[in-house]
Amino acid sequence: xxxxxxxxxxxxxxxxxxxxxxxxxxxxxxxxxxxxxxxxxxxxxxxxxxxxxxxxxxxxxxxxxxxxxxxxxxxxxxxxxxxxxxxxxxxxxxxxxxxxxxxxxxxxxxxxxxxxxxxxxxxxxxxxxxxxxxxxxxxxxxxxxxxxxxxxxxxxxxxxxxxxxxxxxxxxxxxxxxxxxxxxxxxxxxxxxxxxxxxxxxxxxxxxxxxxxxxxxxxxxxxxxxxxxxxxxxxxxxxxxxxxxxxxxxxxxxxxxxxx
Amino acid sequence: xxxxxxxxxxxxxxxxxxxxxxxxxxxxxxxxxxxxxxxxxxxxxxxxxxxxxxxxxxxxxxxxxxxxxxxxxxxxxxxxxxxxxxxxxxxxxxxxxxxxxxxxxxxxxxxxxxxxxxxxxxxxxxxxxxxxxxxxxxxxxxxxxxxxxxxxxxxxxxxxxxxxxxxxxxxxxxxxxxxxxxxxxxxxxxxxxxxxxxxxxxxxxxxxxxxxxxxxxxxxxxxxxxxxxxxxxxxxxxxxxxxxxxxxxxxxxxxxxxxxxxxxxxxxxxxxxxxxxxxxxxxxxxxxxxxxxxxxxxxxxxxxxxxxxxxxxxxxxxxxxxxxxxxxxxxxxxx
Numbered sequence: 001x002x003x004x005x006x007x008x009x010x011x012x013x014x015x016x017x018x019x020x021x022x023x024x025x026x027x028x029x030x031x032x033x034x035x036x037x038x039x040x041x042x043x044x045x046x047x048x049x050x051x052x053x054x055x056x057x058x059x060x061x062x063x064x065x066x067x068x069x070x071x072x073x074x075x076x077x078x079x080x081x082x083x084x085x086x087x088x089x090x091x092x093x094x095x096x097x098x099x100x101x102x103x104x105x106x107x108x109x110x111x112x113x114x115x116x117x118x119x120x121x122x123x124x125x126x127x128x129x130x131x132x133x134x135x136x137x138x139x140x141x142x143x144x145x146x147x148x149x150x151x152x153x154x155x156x157x158x159x160x161x162x163x164x165x166x167x168x169x170x171x172x173x174x175x176x177x178x179x180x181x182x183x184x185x186x187x188x189x190x191x192x193x194x195x196x197x198x199x200x201x202x203x204x205x206x207x208x209x210x211x212x213x214x215x216x217x218x219x220x221x222x223x224x225x226x227x228x229x230x231x232x233x234x235x236x237x238x239x240x241x242x243x244x245x246x247x248x249x250x251x252x253x254x255x256x257x258x259x260x
Numbered sequence: 261x262x263x264x265x266x267x268x269x270x271x272x273x274x275x276x277x278x279x280x281x282x283x284x285x286x287x288x289x290x291x292x293x294x295x296x297x298x299x300x301x302x303x304x305x306x307x308x309x310x311x312x313x314x315x316x317x318x319x320x321x322x323x324x325x326x327x328x329x330x331x332x333x334x335x336x337x338x339x340x341x342x343x344x345x346x347x348x349x350x351x352x353x354x355x356x357x358x359x360x361x362x363x364x365x366x367x368x369x370x371x372x373x374x375x376x377x378x379x380x381x382x383x384x385x386x387x388x389x390x391x392x393x394x395x396x397x398x399x400x401x402x403x404x405x406x407x408x409x410x411x412x413x414x415x416x417x418x419x420x421x422x423x424x425x426x427x428x429x430x431x432x433x434x435x436x437x438x439x440x441x442x443x444x445x446x447x448x449x450x451x452x453x454x455x456x457x458x459x460x461x462x463x464x465x466x467x468x469x470x471x472x473x474x475x476x477x478x479x480x481x482x483x484x485x486x487x488x489x490x491x492x493x494x495x496x497x498x499x500x501x502x503x504x505x506x507x508x509x510x511x512x513x514x515x516x517x518x519x520x521x522x523x524x525x526x527x528x529x530x531x532x533x534x535x536x537x538x539x540x541x542x543x544x545x546x547x548x549x550x551x552x553x554x555x556x557x558x559x560x561x562x563x564x565x566x567x568x569x570x571x572x573x574x575x576x577x578x579x580x581x582x583x584x585x586x587x588x589x590x591x592x593x594x595x
Contacts, residue, residue, distance in 0.1 A: 005385055012382035019371055093366030094379075097424065100330045100362070102355030103383045260332040 009107065013115030016088055023084045027119075030077040031127040034068050039134030046138075057135045058142025059149075063220040065131035066153050071215065071222070074124045074157065075164040075189055081123075082168025083181045085116035086251060090176045096260035109255040113169050113248070120165040121158055128157045152219035160214050163240055164189070167210065170247030174254045197229055207231045213239035282341070283308045283432045283464035284329065289338035291324050291488075298324045300488035301338070306466055306481075308431075311458045313475030313482030313496070314468040315577065321488040322468040323363060326436055330360055343431055356384070359425025360434040364441075365417050369410035373401055373420050376409055381427050388427040395426040399453075414441030422453070433457065436468045451478050476500075476573040484577060492576075500573045508549055511537040511565030512556065521559035527552050537565060 018024065042056030042064075054060060089095040089108070098108055131153070136144055145153065164185075172181040193211040196202065206212060206229040215222050216236040231239075284306035291299040299321040306312045316322050327333045329342055331351045340347045345354040367376045374392060381388035396405045399419040404412070412420065418441055425433050435454075439447050455478065457463045469475050475482050476496060483493035492499060510531075512518035518538055522531035527548050530541040542548050549566060556563050 005382070008382035008386070008389070012379040015375060016368060016371070016379065019368075019375070021370065088368070092368045094368060094376075096332050096362055097360075097366065097380060098383050099332060100355055100358070100360045101380065101383045101428070102352045102358070104352065108383070259327075 006107075006111065009103075009111035010114050010118075013085065013111050014118055017081060017085055017115055017119045020084055020088070023080055027077045027080050027123050030073045030080070031069070031123045032130060034073045035065055035127055035130045035134065038065060038068055039130075039138060043138050046140075055138050055140035055142050057138030057140065057144070059135075059145055060142065061138060062131065062135040062145050062149070062153070065134055066128075066156065066218075066220055067222060069124065069127050069131055070157050070160040070218070071211070074127060074161045075211075076186060077123060077127075078120050078161040078165035079168045079182065079185045079189065081120045082116050082165040083172040083178055083185065085112040085119075086169045086172025086174075087176055087178045087181060091178055099260040105256045106252055109173060109252050112173070113166055116165050116169050117162055120161050124157055124161040125154070128154055149219055156217055156219055159217055159240075163210070163214065163244060166244050167247045170244075170249075170251030173251030174247070176254070176258070207235055208239055208242075210239070210243050213237075213243075281308055282306060283310075283312075283343060284466060285341040286325075286329075287339045289325065289328060289340060290336045291321070291328060291333070292336040298488055299328070299335075302485070302488070302490050304483060304490065305493065306464065308464050309458065309462050310480040311454055311465040311467060311478050313479035314466060314485065315472065315475045315482050315573075316470065316485035318470055320470075320485045322470075322485060323436055324488075325485070326360070326362055326434055326466075326468060329434065330355065330358070330362065332362065355428075357428055357431040358434065359428045359430035359432075360436075361418075361421040361425060361438060362434075362436050364414075364437075365421025365424070367409040367417065367420065370408060372406045372408055373412065373416075373423075374405040376420065377424060377427060380424050384427055387429075391427050391429060395423040398426060399423045400449075415443060415446045418442055418446075418450075422450075430463060432464045432466065434466045434468075437470070438467065439469070439471065439474055447474070454478050472574045472577055482573070496573060500570075500576050506542040506545065506548075507569035508540040508542065508552065509534070509536045509538070509565065509567045509569060510540055510552075510556070510563065513562035513564060514560075517559065518556055518561045521556055521561060522552070525552070525555055527555065539569075 039056045039061065042053070042061065045053040046055050089098060095108075099105060132150065168181070168185055171185060172178070175181045175184070189211065193209050197206050197209050197212050199206070209229070212229045213231070213236040216231055216233060282305055284304055286302055286304040289299055289302040289304070290297065302321070302325055304314075304325075314322050314325070324333070328335045329340055329347065331348045334348075342354045343357060347354055367373075368379070371379070374396065377392045377395065378389065381392055393402070396402045399422050401416065401419055401423060404416070409417065409420070418438060422435075422438070425435075439450055442450060451474075454465050454467070458465055458480075465478075467475065467479060479496055481493070481495045482499055484491045484499070510518060510522075515533065515538060519531055519533070522528045522538065522540060527543055528540055529543045532539055540552065542552070549568065553563055553566050
């Protein structure tokens, strides 16, 4: 397969995701609306009682916005996109028509990942832009993030949503069921992960929890709403690589071996 | 449906010269699902440049055979060659020039017809993208190509499925129950399109169907499959006649006298009154009809009509398949 075909396949998968209106509306709602609500509410609070409530923006606003986007709603949006990319062809019954072109199944699986990432990042980076807009527009007398922190925040946004998106593509390709994959991934992300991370008797085993590994790359202090486990950045990186590699391998294996 | 997309002139080089005249060749092809054998030692020979019918009742193993040929599921045993290439070993190369509709054609309903073709063309390669517009024109969907597929009728989806096949500029089209959902006009157009693909463009069409009439009208040759096994295969005319009894319709001025003469003749196995006159089953070959005529004349019967009974594929189908053994499910076979 040459670069032209790879690019065409990426374009086709990007088109399928972009045109999936229902999913895209939810993704936009999850990635943008909470950030807008956060800064709007904080700005209203500040304007109503400036002594009690600090300005909505500045570094504190940036920290809150980044946490909201990268540790909560951004990954949920990434799950929806990843699951759509992983199950879209099979659930529409089109996968067999792609297989009968003679193109390798691994290539069909492979083109889903960059397309999902492209859609995911285009949405979450927009969300990050809103965070920056709120941070600087409502900073008032508060300090604002420097360039390094802004860039680190962007990197953290790409990392958290990207990793979750790729894991979702792999897991959804493995299950081939959109409802099952969405339910399982959201339940894991929102319920199981924090629960496991807080069971101290599990000790170092908690390092393997994806969200805990991601938190260790945060450029801002996450506080008591996030990290429950301490680990080195090296361990965190290994955990992320392991999650991505495992689910990509499982998704690819299932795509290659299933009856189409 | 209008002019051809591309002439199927460029051949995919065959890796086995002995298969040059065959589009599909299988030997001992078998598929088992647990204890159940869905396809049982199928030996298929599909000549290139023909419309070949794969005829059988529902559940006979037609779709499973097609799915194995296309690499959608693995064979439990046996060998397959498509366009001269062994599959699944050379599946990728082979399928570049194969277009297929397996079961009902499926699409992304939220994309337009044109976008759905773009998706498949992207997977096939740059040349396929150039064939999108001609393929849509060929199946008569140009004007509605930019509407979402969810607004298409079943017939339009079938046509879009054929357009998707044409993106490959296929040497071989494999169509599984392709006229499902088409109205009579659409079926007629579809028949004409298939015949044009075979006769004018030199493509091979492998058409799986349980509709006897469809196969008889479209195909040059056919295989009848039942309970996973090929019961018989060959040209349609030979299939229809093969193994059938040679029968005559006789019109006589004196029916009683004619029946009496026929019942004592060694040339006749059976003679009985029917709505059309006298139905005569010959003991020998059709050529003995002339001797029957002479015998009747000698017996003083005025013969007004002597006509061989033409057997249909339907009759042959019913003779060789399990339909006769399973009268409780007659609705599955529609002529």
